[in-house]
Amino acid sequence: MVELAKYGLGRRDMAANLNLFSRVESDDEGKLRYVPGHCQPGKSVTLRFEMDTLVLLHTCPHPLGPSAEYPRRGVDIALGTAEPVTEDDPCYCSRPENARGFANNRLYHLGL
Incomplete structure (x- = not known):
């Protein structure tokens, strides 16, 4: 919310969350299960925007993830045209x- 406020935006301006590197599956009863080890180090995603776009990124662990400790991993970001x-x-x-x-x-x- 702090980052959004810097641009005059608030909670109503937030779009749905998109998790790019975790995987959660649901069973026939609708129960969700975190899939450990889905994304290995070195994996990447490319986002392409054809118009001005504000993207908020975070590296918080997935709420269903089993880790008892906060994972401290780096993230590389590259911007291009x-x-x-x-x-x-x-x-x-x-x-x-x-x-x-x-x-x-x-x-x-x-x-x-």
């Missing part, structure tokens, strides 16, 4: 909703 989107771009053509998202971004930038 993506190539312009083309019709054969994997982000664009892998799913119909991705293409719609790119189209919506173009409309947004045109002010429509």
Whole structure:
């Protein structure tokens, strides 16, 4: 909340939490189970944004994780500029909703 406040934002501006490196499975009864060892050191994820985006990151352990101690691990972050989107771009053509998202971004930038 402190970080959001720096940009004039509050609780209503928060989107759903996205956990990128932990795995939780549910059984037929809906019980959740933490899957230990799902993500090994050195794994990565690439996030691509076609418009200005504020991203809040944290390294807190998953609430269902069994660790009794707070894990002290480093996180590397690299920022870069993506190539312009083309019709054969994997982000664009892998799913119909991705293409719609790119189209919506173009409309947004045109002010429509």
